[in-house]
Amino acid sequence: MTMTSPAPSVTGQRSGAALEVRGVSKRFGAFTAVEDVSFDIKAGEFLTMLGPSGSGKTTTLNMIAGFLTPDTGQILLDGRDITAVAPHKRNIGMVFQNYALFPHMSAVRNVAFPLEMRGMSHKEALKRAHAALEVVELDRYADRLPRQLSGGQQQRVALARAFVYEPDLLLMDEPLGALDKRLRETMQIEIMRICRNLGITVVYVTHDQQEALVMSDRIAIYRDGRIEQLGTAADLYERPVSVFVAEFIGESNILTGRIGADGAITGAGWVVPARGGHQPGAQVAVVIRPEAVTVAPETGSEVRPNSVVGRITECIYLGSEYRYLIETSAGTFKARHVRTGQSEVFRPGERVRASWRPDDCVILPNSPGARPAA
Amino acid sequence: MRRLSVRWFFLIVATGLVTAYLLLPTLVVIPMSFNRSSTLGVFAGGWTTEWYRELFTSPEWRSAGWNSLQVAVGTTVAATVLGTLAAWGLSRNGRFTSLVQGTMFAPLIVPPVVLGVGLYTLLLGANLTGTIPGLIFAHTVLALPFVVVAVSASFAQVDPNYEKAAAVLGAPPWQRLRRVVLPLVAPGIVSGALFAFITSWDEIVISIFLTDLETKTLPVLMWSQVRTQVTPTLAALGTCLVVLSTLALAAMHPLGKGMK
Numbered sequence: 237m238t239m240t241s242p243a244p245s246v247t248g249q250r251s252g253a254a255l256e257v258r259g260v261s262k263r264f265g266a267f268t269a270v271e272d273v274s275f276d277i278k279a280g281e282f283l284t285m286l287g288p289s290g291s292g293k294t295t296t297l298n299m300i301a302g303f304l305t306p307d308t309g310q311i312l313l314d315g316r317d318i319t320a321v322a323p324h325k326r327n328i329g330m331v332f333q334n335y336a337l338f339p340h341m342s343a344v345r346n347v348a349f350p351l352e353m354r355g356m357s358h359k360e361a362l363k364r365a366h367a368a369l370e371v372v373e374l375d376r377y378a379d380r381l382p383r384q385l386s387g388g389q390q391q392r393v394a395l396a397r398a399f400v401y402e403p404d405l406l407l408m409d410e411p412l413g414a415l416d417k418r419l420r421e422t423m424q425i426e427i428m429r430i431c432r433n434l435g436i437t438v439v440y441v442t443h444d445q446q447e448a449l450v451m452s453d454r455i456a457i458y459r460d461g462r463i464e465q466l467g468t469a470a471d472l473y474e475r476p477v478s479v480f481v482a483e484f485i486g487e488s489n490i491l492t493g494r495i496g497a498d499g500a501i502t503g504a505g506w507v508v509p510a511r512g513g514h515q516p517g518a519q520v521a522v523v524i525r526p527e528a529v530t531v532a533p534e535t536g537s538e539v540r541p542n543s544v545v546g547r548i549t550e551c552i553y554l555g556s557e558y559r560y561l562i563e564t565s566a567g568t569f570k571a572r573h574v575r576t577g578q579s580e581v582f583r584p585g586e587r588v589r590a591s592w593r594p595d596d597c598v599i600l601p602n603s604p605g606a607r608p609a610a
Numbered sequence: 611m612r613r614l615s616v617r618w619f620f621l622i623v624a625t626g627l628v629t630a631y632l633l634l635p636t637l638v639v640i641p642m643s644f645n646r647s648s649t650l651g652v653f654a655g656g657w658t659t660e661w662y663r664e665l666f667t668s669p670e671w672r673s674a675g676w677n678s679l680q681v682a683v684g685t686t687v688a689a690t691v692l693g694t695l696a697a698w699g700l701s702r703n704g705r706f707t708s709l710v711q712g713t714m715f716a717p718l719i720v721p722p723v724v725l726g727v728g729l730y731t732l733l734l735g736a737n738l739t740g741t742i743p744g745l746i747f748a749h750t751v752l753a754l755p756f757v758v759v760a761v762s763a764s765f766a767q768v769d770p771n772y773e774k775a776a777a778v779l780g781a782p783p784w785q786r787l788r789r790v791v792l793p794l795v796a797p798g799i800v801s802g803a804l805f806a807f808i809t810s811w812d813e814i815v816i817s818i819f820l821t822d823l824e825t826k827t828l829p830v831l832m833w834s835q836v837r838t839q840v841t842p843t844l845a846a847l848g849t850c851l852v853v854l855s856t857l858a859l860a861a862m863h864p865l866g867k868g869m870k
Contacts, residue, residue: 301778323777336775340793349789350779397779407778 252437253314253404254279255300260309262295269295271461272309277437277454279314282428284440284448286484287458293441296458297407300439302326313404324353329403329436331411335394337382343393344369344378350401368400369393371430388419395427399434406431408440412447424450445485449473457481473525479600482523489529491522491544491566492602501599505565506544511599521602528596529571531560533580534587543591544569548582562590636852643845650840661846671843673824674831677742678811681827684746685753685810690803692750693757697798698791700758701765715755722815725751730819740822748820749810756809757802764798804858 255277262270270292277283285293298304302323311319318326337346347365369375372392382390412420428451431438442448448455449469456466465477476482493503495518499510508522537545546564562569569590643661647654665671700707729748738744776786814829821830
């Protein structure tokens with residue numbers, strides 16, 4: 237299953253195009269699927285659109301592909317306005333969730349199809365299609381029909397068909413959604429490798445945050461038709477702009493509190509010293525990642541800055557680490573501890589103090605549906 | 611054991627009776643077509659192939675057969691092309707889908723006599739009564755809904771992503787239809803075309819309105835012969851048609867399997 241073929245000879249060292257999406261909106265009747273979405277992707281960049289289903293990521297993808305026309309806004313590919321260009325004139329590649337391989341054509345005929353549509357001779361198209369199948373290590377299965385291939389093999393044929401004609405941009409709509417977990421992980425690496433080698437620009441849609449973290453240069457988090465935050469995986473994880481993003485990417489402890497007159501944030505049994513930037517009296521959320529939490533024996537139940545006391549309710553052994561659930565006055569607190577020889581292991585029922593470094597917590601506005609300031 | 615055999619006995623008898631009821635009217639034309647008597651339905655106690663010779667040599671029957679064939683082939687082509695395009699469009703579920711569909715299926719519900727009168731009036735104005743193109747036009751109206759139904763059923767089974775994929779891969783609309791959509795809906799098109807052919811080949815009500823002496827189709831000629839001459843040639847023709855249909859059906863069987 238491992239694929240170590242060299243960079244494909246089918247394509248030159250041509251890089252992908254830059255994509256610009258400017259203020260794009262799309263409504264279906266009374267439902268606003270996408271609202272005022274804007275982003276830029278550099279040539280060769282891998283951008284993932286991540287979000288719950290119905291949050292507008294697939295609609296955005298369909299507008300980039302040309303299957304839907306935006307109500308407002310523009311889409312530019314290498315500076316060329318393609319908003320109103322028909323799909324077959326855009327030179328974009330696309331991999332569909334269920335692959336959409338033509339069932340009446342063999343694998344190699346499927347891959348040759350876009351080349352023939354570009355006026356290439358039948359013979360030359362087949363030659364290049366074979367070369368593209370070599371890149372995905374499926375040359376042996378070239379003459380099989382899609383239904384004679386496994387899900388993973390169909391996936392790779394679909395990938396070869398999408399890059400064989402050197403599109404300016406490659407779109408992928410949950411391409412791994414139909415595969416089992418193991419194969420999905422293999423294919424994640426495989427897709428990354430091929431896309432990097434080709435230098436192609438990729439827009440990838442998924443609702444699997446792990447997949448997004450593994451594959452992307454940058455991730456756009458979608459929520460209710462808008463982009464909530466766009467940034468690198470580290471940006472999103474370490475500096476989320478809203479509680480929604482913090483909850484969507486990775487695990488987090490979210491404490492809700494209020495800013496006092498002195499600027500300190502106070503909640504049930506905890507206090508975080510003044511941080512500035514928020515109005516006194518404002519409701520805020522404090523986000524702390526479980527691995528940033530230090531667990532120590534309780535040495536007094538008084539309120540101390542950047543900590544909360546509680547009782548261990550669960551201690552889960554995960555080989556490389558322990559996970560604790562701690563019942564506190566501020567709710568259930570999650571903590572992860574890398575297992576080392578010296579570290580002390582706490583048992584359910586033990587009283588502990590969970591603390592964090594001031595730099596490891598993120599203060600966010602906490603109003604229902606709160607959005608980051610534009 | 612005993613009760614079981616009683617049940618089987620009644621089942622077999624009932625099946626036999628129903629089969630006879632369904633098949634006898636068809637099969638009875640076979641012995642009649644070889645019957646020496648010159649009046650249809652009266653046995654004279656001898657056998658002959660006289661009526662087949664007459665069927666194939668009489669200019670009247672030959673001309674009617676030729677007319678029927680031209681009309682049926684013309685109708686098949688027209689209805690299949692129009693119906694397939696219509697089904698393609700309807701498969702996209704636009705704003706007027708149900709309205710267009712309803713209009714298209716109207717000929718299935720409207721009594722053929724009414725259609726006959728209406729078509730007669732229209733074609734009279736266009737000077738097309740008593741012509742082959744006029745008949746093709748009229749039969750296409752009848753055959754179109756059958757093609758649309760058959761091809762639409764095929765379209766319903768084709769994932770719309772195939773067409774999207776073809777588009778994004780660079781195929782203009784015509785190539786999408788030719789290279790991707792048509793091969794996938796081919797089984798529906800073949801059965802739709804067969805329906806269209808049979809619809810036209812069997813049609814008599816509207817044809818009575820629209821044919822003249824020159825353009826009589828087989829069903830129209832049969833009908834007028836029954837009323838005037840009652841010749842066993844009718845039985846000979848009937849036998850030929852039964853054999854032809856059986857062969858066509860048998861040929862369709864492996865074809866249908868190959869499509870899947």
